[in-house]
Amino acid sequence: MPEGNRTDGTRTQGRDRDPGLQPERTRLAWRRTTLACAVAASLAGRQTLHGGADPAALVILALVVLAWLAFLVSAHRRIRAMNASRPPALSPRAAAAAVTCTLALALLGAATLR
Amino acid sequence: MASVVAEVRLWFAPERLRTEGDTPDYRFSLANERTFLAWLRTAMALVGGGFAVDQFLPETGRPLRLALALILLAGGAMCALRAINHWMRCERAMRRGEDLPVSRFPVVLAVAVGVVALLMVIVAAFGWGG
Numbered sequence: 001m002p003e004g005n006r007t008d009g010t011r012t013q014g015r016d017r018d019p020g021l022q023p024e025r026t027r028l029a030w031r032r033t034t035l036a037c038a039v040a041a042s043l044a045g046r047q048t049l050h051g052g053a054d055p056a057a058l059v060i061l062a063l064v065v066l067a068w069l070a071f072l073v074s075a076h077r078r079i080r081a082m083n084a085s086r087p088p089a090l091s092p093r094a095a096a097a098a099v100t101c102t103l104a105l106a107l108l109g110a111a112t113l114r
Numbered sequence: 115m116a117s118v119v120a121e122v123r124l125w126f127a128p129e130r131l132r133t134e135g136d137t138p139d140y141r142f143s144l145a146n147e148r149t150f151l152a153w154l155r156t157a158m159a160l161v162g163g164g165f166a167v168d169q170f171l172p173e174t175g176r177p178l179r180l181a182l183a184l185i186l187l188a189g190g191a192m193c194a195l196r197a198i199n200h201w202m203r204c205e206r207a208m209r210r211g212e213d214l215p216v217s218r219f220p221v222v223l224a225v226a227v228g229v230v231a232l233l234m235v236i237v238a239a240f241g242w243g244g
Binding site for chain 2: 018020022026028029030032033036039040043044046047049050061084086087088089090092095096098102103105106107109110113114
């Protein structure tokens with residue numbers, strides 16, 4: 001492992017930083033995607049209440065919120081990993097989790113289309 | 115079909131991906147990750163658009179509104195699945211030192227979005243089905 005490769009989550013300064021700010025840009029990409037997820041989740045939540053707040057709709061709404069929270073947590077974990085000067089590659093499991101949240105929002109909302 | 119199953123299994127078995135080839139420069143992996151996130155955002159925009167059609171075009175006839183919403187939702191789901199599949203294939207190609215995979219998906223998506231947009235303009239202009 002080269003010198004300056006910190007994986008303990010502390011911010012690295014000076015010569016350690018990536019010359020192209022790649023971790024910074026990747027962190028911002030996660031933030032933008034979290035924002036997009038929040039918008040999609042709001043619309044999915046609104047969709048579930050579109051036909052009235054019956055028990056089934058409330059259950060689906062709870063699942064929508066859960067999917068959004070799951071995305072928030074996986075994004076946050078990845079954003080924290082970006083603090084290293086040479087962040088480890090994204091794990092397929094984390095990528096699958098993010099995709100699963102997106103699919104869940106689509107399916108849950110679609111179940112309440114009228 | 116067997117290759118699709120093998121790829122899906124690879125999503126949940128990161129160790130298997132790491133055994134192939136050499137670890138690429140972390141900057142290339144991060145660039146691949148950003149591309150994956152850009153596709154995921156596109157997927158979320160399509161999913162959100164699907165709900166928006168259903169909620170904000172109440173004047174449109176039900177069959178047409180439902181069809182547009184379902185096309186957008188299905189498009190979003192496909193985009194999300196394609197995002198992870200493409201990311202995985204790029205990561206593997208980088209590890210093996212192969213060419214990056216080529217794909218018709220962006221073109222198909224662009225044409226599909228164009229057709230849906232045109233349909234919506236027609237719906238909005240003529241109050242079709244309303």
